[in-house]
Amino acid sequence: MVTSRIMVNKDKNLEETIKELIKKQEELKRSEERYKILAESTKDIIWEGDLVNKKRHFSGKLYEILGYTAEELEDFQRWFDIVHPEDLARVKEEIRQQVEGKVQVKVFEYRVKSKNGIYKWICSNTKCEFNEKGEAIATFGSFTDITRLKEQQKKIHDLAYYDSVTKLPNRVMFTRVITERIQRAKENKSNFAMVFMDLDNFKFVNDSYGHPVGDGLLVEVGKRLEEMNNDKIMSFRLGGDEFIILIEDIESREQVKQYSDQLNKVLGIPYLVSGHMFHVTHSGGIVIYPEDGDTFDELLKNADTAMYKSKESGKGVSSFYHVKMGEAATEKAEIQRDLHRAIEEKEFELYYQPIVNVKNQEVKGCEALIRWNHPEKGVVSPGKFIPIAEENGTIIEIGKWVLKSACKYARKIQCRGNTNFYVSVNISPYQLLQKDFTDYVMDTIKTLEVRPENLVLEITESVLIESLDSAIYKLKELRDNNIRIALDDFGCGYSSLTYLKMLPINIVKVDRSFIKDIESEEDTKNMTNVIILMAKQLGLEVIAEGVEEKYQVDYLKKHGCHMFQGYLISKPLPEKEFNNILEASSLPSSKVAVAQSR
DSSP states (O other), rough: HHHHHHHHHHHHHHHHHHHHHHHHHHHHHHHHHHHHHHHSSSSEEEEEEEETEEEEEEOOOHHHHHOOOOHHHHHHHHHHHHBOOHHHHHHHHHHHHHTTTTTEEEEOOOOOOOOSSEEEEEEEEEEEOTTTTEEEEEEEEEEEHHHHHHHHHHHHHHHHHBBBOSSSSHHHHHHHHOOOOOHHHHTTOOOOEEEEEEETHHHHHHHHHHHHHHHHHHHHHHHHHHOOOOOOOOEEEETEEEEEEEESSOHHHHHEEEEEEEEEEEEOEEEEEETTEEEEEEEEEEETTTTTTTSSSHHHHHHHHHHHHHHHHHHSSSSEEEHHHHHHHHHHHHHHHHHHHTTTTOOEEEEEEEEETTTTOOOOEEEEEEEETTTTTTTEEEHHHHHHHHHHHHHHHHHHHHHOOOOOOHHHHHHHOOOOOOEEEEEEEEHHHHTTHHHHHHHHHHHHHHHGGEEEEEEEEHHHHHHHHHHHHHHHHHTTTTOOEEEEESSSSSSSSHHHHGGGGGGEOOOHHHHHTSSTOOSSOOOOHHHHHHHTTOOOEEEOOOOOOOHHHHHHHTOOOOOEEEETTOEEEEEEEHHHHHHHHHTTTTTTOOOHOO
16 A cells, blocks of 8 residues: 555656646747747847857858848858957957956957948957856857947047048148147157149139139049058048148158159149139148147148148249248238228229330320328238238229229210320239129229220239139120220240130230340340230230330330330339329320430
8 A cells, every 4th residue: 555655646746747847848849939929029139159060050041131041151160250359359359358357248249241332330248157167168249230330430530530522631631630640750850841722824824714613623632632642641621622631650851842843743734623614723821749849729720821822823833831931921921901991991092004016105094003002011012911901802892993993984084075084994813803893894984984905914824723704794794885995924834825805805825924025126036026916916905014224115116016115214102102003195186205314
C-alpha cells in the first residue's frame, strides 16, 4: 500500500512538473512573440552579437533600411566591412574600451553603407555581457536611424557657416577660423597671410543683367577659388562680391605674391553665365600676420584698406598693406562723412574749360568740371572724392546737382544770344544706370528752358563694357531728343573699337595720353590721326583733350580734328573768370588767341 501511494505521488509530481514546463514554454513563447512584435514595431533596430561564435543577428527593420539579407550580415566581421572608412577606427576603439573597461553600456554614432551605396547614420546603444570569468561573451542593444536628424543638423550647420550662393565658408566661419589661426600662430611663432578680394564693377553685372546672373557669376568665381584651395589655402565669401583667401605657414612675401599672380590668372579667364560672357578682374588687399596686425579686427581692417588702395590704383591689382595706407583710409573716411554735408552747405562749385575750334580757336563750348571747396581741407580734387562718392552712393545727388547747375549756366549763355554754345557734362556710370536717368535729364532741360542742342553728356567706356544694352537704350533715347553724347577718354580702354559702331554717340574725345605723345606736326608714330580718320568716317565729331603745345594744335589741324581743349587755351575756371574769356572774345563770335592764354 505504501509503495502504491509513493507511485501515485510520483505520477502527480511528474504531471505537475510537465504542466509547469508546458506553462513555462507557453509563457516563453508569448514572451518571444511579444519581443518579436516589439522588435518589429519599434523604430529602433534590435540586435545582438555572439562574441563566442562570431555571429550577428538583427531585427528585420535593419534589412529594410540597409537593403541586405540576414545571411549577408550574419558573419561578425561583415558589419565592419560596411562601416564608413572614416568612422571604422573610432567604432573599433569604442568597442575596445567597452570590452576592456568592462563598460556595460556605450552610446556612439557612426555611418554604415546600405546596399545601394548610400551611407546611413546610426546611433548605437550597446550593452556588453560578461561571463563569470569577466570575459565578454555577447553584445546586444539597439540602433537608431538618425540619418534625417544628421541631414537637418548639416543644413543648420551649413546655413550658419557656409554661404548659400557659392557654398564657400561664410563670414561667421571666417571669424572662427582666423581667430583660431591667430592663437595657433602665436603658439607656433608662425605667419599667415590674408588676401581681401573684391570683384571690380560687379554692381554693373547685377544692375544690367539681374541678380540671378550676378549670383551665377559669383558661383563660378567660388568654384575657381575652391579649386585653388589646398591644405594651406582656404577661401571664404564675406558677402556681396567680397572674398577672403587665407594662406597659412608662409615663408616670404614673394610666396604670397606668386599666389596673388596665380589668382589673377585663374580668375581672369572669361566666364560664360546664362549666355553672357564676362571678363572679371578683382582688386586685392594683402596683410601678413603679425606684422600687419595681431588681432582679427586689425587684420581685416588693414586688408580692406589695402584692397581699396588697389581700387584707387586702377583696379585689377593687389596691394600689400602699408601703414601709410591707414592714414589715407582715415582721410577717405572723413571725405565719406563730409560728402553728405557738402551739397546742403553749397560747398561744390562748377569750373568751366573752353572747347575751341581747331581751325580758328573759336570757343564753341565748355566742359563743366566740379570742384569741392572743403571748409577745412581747401579745394578737394574730383579725382579724390568722385570715386568715394561712387562707392557710398552720394554720386547720384552730386550728379544731379552738376547737371542742374550746368544747365542753368547753359541757359545764361543762351539768353546772351549764343544759341550754338554748349556745355558738356560728365555723367557717372552710376547715374546712367539709374532707372529714371533719362526722365531726369529731360525734365531738367525742360524746367530750365535749355535747348537740347546746348547740352552734351560725356560718358566713359567703362559703363558701356559693363552694361552695354542698357546704356545704348538710354543714350539712344537722349540722342533722339537732340542731346548730343560724347565718348570720353577714347583710346585708353581695350574695347572702344569693338563697340564704337553700335553706340549712339555724336562726339569722340581723344584721350590726353595720345595728345601728350605727339612730338611734332610731322609725327608719324602717333595713332591720333588714325582715331580722327576712323571717327570722321563714322560721321562723328572729334575733340582732342589735354592740348598744351602749339605743335599739337598744328598736328590736329593737319589731320582734320574738329575741336580741342587744354591748358594751351585755359585751365578750368570759375564761372566769373570764364565769363571774362567769353566777354573778351565778344560773344557770339567767340575767338581766343592762343598766345593770349599762354
